[in-house]
Amino acid sequence: MNVVGLDVGGANIKVAFIESEQTPPLTIRTVNVFFPLWIKGKKNLKHAVQDAVLKIVKNRKVDVVGVTMTAEVSDVYFTKEEGVNHVLDCVQRIFSSTPIFVLDVEGNLLPVEEARRKPYKVASANWMATGWLVSRFTVNSMVVDVGSTTTDVIPIVNHQVVVRGKTDLERLAYDELIYTGILRTNLSTITNIVPIGKKFVRVSSEFFASTGDVHLVLGNLKKEEYTTETADGRGKSKREAMARIARIVCADLKMLDEKKIKKISRFIYVRQIKQVAEALKNVYNRTHKTPKKELSIVVTGIGKKILAEKAAKEAGFRNIVDIEKLTKLKISENTPAAALTLMVLNRLERGKNLWMQS
Amino acid sequence: MNVVGLDVGGANIKVAFIESEQTPPLTIRTVNVFFPLWIKGKKNLKHAVQDAVLKIVKNRKVDVVGVTMTAEVSDVYFTKEEGVNHVLDCVQRIFSSTPIFVLDVEGNLLPVEEARRKPYKVASANWMATGWLVSRFTVNSMVVDVGSTTTDVIPIVNHQVVVRGKTDLERLAYDELIYTGILRTNLSTITNIVPIGKKFVRVSSEFFASTGDVHLVLGNLKKEEYTTETADGRGKSKREAMARIARIVCADLKMLDEKKIKKISRFIYVRQIKQVAEALKNVYNRTHKTPKKELSIVVTGIGKKILAEKAAKEAGFRNIVDIEKLTKLKISENTPAAALTLMVLNRLERGKNLWMQS
Numbered sequence: 078m079n080v081v082g083l084d085v086g087g088a089n090i091k092v093a094f095i096e097s098e099q100t101p102p103l104t105i106r107t108v109n110v111f112f113p114l115w116i117k118g119k120k121n122l123k124h125a126v127q128d129a130v131l132k133i134v135k136n137r138k139v140d141v142v143g144v145t146m147t148a149e150v151s152d153v154y155f156t157k158e159e160g161v162n163h164v165l166d167c168v169q170r171i172f173s174s175t176p177i178f179v180l181d182v183e184g185n186l187l188p189v190e191e192a193r194r195k196p197y198k199v200a201s202a203n204w205m206a207t208g209w210l211v212s213r214f215t216v217n218s219m220v221v222d223v224g225s226t227t228t229d230v231i232p233i234v235n236h237q238v239v240v241r242g243k244t245d246l247e248r249l250a251y252d253e254l255i256y257t258g259i260l261r262t263n264l265s266t267i268t269n270i271v272p273i274g275k276k277f278v279r280v281s282s283e284f285f286a287s288t289g290d291v292h293l294v295l296g297n298l299k300k301e302e303y304t305t306e307t308a309d310g311r312g313k314s315k316r317e318a319m320a321r322i323a324r325i326v327c328a329d330l331k332m333l334d335e336k337k338i339k340k341i342s343r344f345i346y347v348r349q350i351k352q353v354a355e356a357l358k359n360v361y362n363r364t365h366k367t368p369k370k371e372l373s374i375v376v377t378g379i380g381k382k383i384l385a386e387k388a389a390k391e392a393g394f395r396n397i398v399d400i401e402k403l404t405k406l407k408i409s410e411n412t413p414a415a416a417l418t419l420m421v422l423n424r425l426e427r428g429k430n431l432w433m434q435s
Numbered sequence: 436m437n438v439v440g441l442d443v444g445g446a447n448i449k450v451a452f453i454e455s456e457q458t459p460p461l462t463i464r465t466v467n468v469f470f471p472l473w474i475k476g477k478k479n480l481k482h483a484v485q486d487a488v489l490k491i492v493k494n495r496k497v498d499v500v501g502v503t504m505t506a507e508v509s510d511v512y513f514t515k516e517e518g519v520n521h522v523l524d525c526v527q528r529i530f531s532s533t534p535i536f537v538l539d540v541e542g543n544l545l546p547v548e549e550a551r552r553k554p555y556k557v558a559s560a561n562w563m564a565t566g567w568l569v570s571r572f573t574v575n576s577m578v579v580d581v582g583s584t585t586t587d588v589i590p591i592v593n594h595q596v597v598v599r600g601k602t603d604l605e606r607l608a609y610d611e612l613i614y615t616g617i618l619r620t621n622l623s624t625i626t627n628i629v630p631i632g633k634k635f636v637r638v639s640s641e642f643f644a645s646t647g648d649v650h651l652v653l654g655n656l657k658k659e660e661y662t663t664e665t666a667d668g669r670g671k672s673k674r675e676a677m678a679r680i681a682r683i684v685c686a687d688l689k690m691l692d693e694k695k696i697k698k699i700s701r702f703i704y705v706r707q708i709k710q711v712a713e714a715l716k717n718v719y720n721r722t723h724k725t726p727k728k729e730l731s732i733v734v735t736g737i738g739k740k741i742l743a744e745k746a747a748k749e750a751g752f753r754n755i756v757d758i759e760k761l762t763k764l765k766i767s768e769n770t771p772a773a774a775l776t777l778m779v780l781n782r783l784e785r786g787k788n789l790w791m792q793s
Contacts, residue, residue, distance in 0.1 A: 115667075150682070152641075155669070155678060155687075156678075157687050158687075197689075244686075244690070245684075245685035245686075246684050246685055246691075249637040249639075249684055249685060250631065250634045252637070255637060256637060256638065256639045256641075256685075257640060262640045263621070263624070263640055263642070265621070265624040266623040266624055266627070269624070276608045277608075278607045279607040279608070279610070279613060279614060280607070281508075281607075282584075282615060282621055282624035282625075283510075283614075283621075284621070308510065309473075309510035309511075311510075311513070320513060320514075321510070327508050327602075327603035327604055327607060327614075328602075328603075328604045329514045329515050329516075331515070331516070331555075332515075332604060
């Protein structure tokens, strides 16, 4: 059976594709396309999703499609309901004669018509696919998925996803969604002050620089890994990134040298680590009985090394597990889409569980 | 003598025009044009400035032009030097046969060629015009100018502007520039959490809503006073503003009612007041010997009532003076441009000081 998993975000479209009858070891093909919906416009969404699908599916047949999304949060939609319906419209137009299942926040796979009746249940449910996958592999754990824009924290106890929040609003309230990521986050939302010399200086509240700039300057990211837009539309050289960072204190490269900009960058990086670490501690304290040093912290996402792992260590955890080692699947950069293909497969080929033997 | 004062910002172009030989009482005509440079592009700046000038000057003659700017901070320019030169290019092309003076951060009026040699001296000097004007009217005071985007704090002692910082970077370091305003400020730069029910909820780090939305919802602003762009490009009805505010916690109007959104708005408003109040206290403590309850706090800018005055009271000041009462001039919404016309006049017609007798 050939399954497509779609994770349609407001900034990135992620697609995974699995052919369950292929010769082991099982592999999942994935692709990410940067598609800033608020810039490109909703009228272009269908085409962009279709292009992304074609990139990995090519001319192979597709038996079933799983869909999840976060694009409905985007302000191109007035309500989430409008967003959910539009994403589903796009997917139905692309796969007009293929069965489609929509993930909800309880972990159910709903037919499209049911999903349309429960837009608030299928909105931003993508973390549930990740949680489900990791819950198959670990008894007690906590997943930390750090993406370009946001970080998901998903506690698992006795092979069950035991989140306190289901909607984004609830997850923000319960430290299970931290709106910080390693590429797109506006630096001015991370801190109000930065150190320059011996002073702390207030920062601008414009969108002058993003976390991608900080991680590029610190060597945490290569230029090619900085896949999203820059704040000023300029390039991704270190010099351009430093100029953007200088601008957050209304300065430029003639006023601040590399040493000063690196100091600002390290300060922001530490703040970001602490922000995620604090959330991890809160979720852990509320949820887990396993001692901190034993509990598996399963890290994934493009920020798994530079932010998820660092935050877990900052929070006192010691048993950090890479999701790719855990699952033997290359799925870090598209975990929800990939997990969704497995969820669909598991539902339709229950008992076979081919993918868990690989 | 007819003087044009130009204050070319990155989001607003402000023009003032004075005819010193007109029949008293002296009036200054002013106009503000919302011109988001990073959206409209630098190639359109000259035309926009010209249009704004024509709106108030009409077919009257112009004898001299004073220029100040903050547009050079915009990220359409790679360095401030590039920005300063481009703004001066535009002004010179508009006024090709009129004397032009450029304000610097020391309060000097420089010929254009000298200004081009000292770009870091003329960058973001507009607060100096305001400080100079108020220093003519008060012995000891502190000016608080709250605009759409930023807030200037300018201490005056013995009729002298006694700021600690001159460049924006220094002013940010010394609490004399607070990058918060009543229209354009991204709410996620003001707070990381907002109250909903009895919980505090983390906020998104996108640019989903701005202070204009908060002040509109709270009744601090009328729709017509919300002159800048909205975060989502939608309109300025209360309902649209509430939807934007709901989105900062990834919610919509079906999830949060008006009561909840007003609670969030009040929380952010209080944060903003405290942010400015803290800066006022710091500048006061460093600078003034006049007792807090006596020192004149001169408020101006579109946010003079809703933010400057509130912050001054929050900081313990009691002697709040509206700049329009102090100067008998209607200049709140364009103080630096208006003050600059008077500065130029004072320099060229020294001794006459017509405008101070009015």
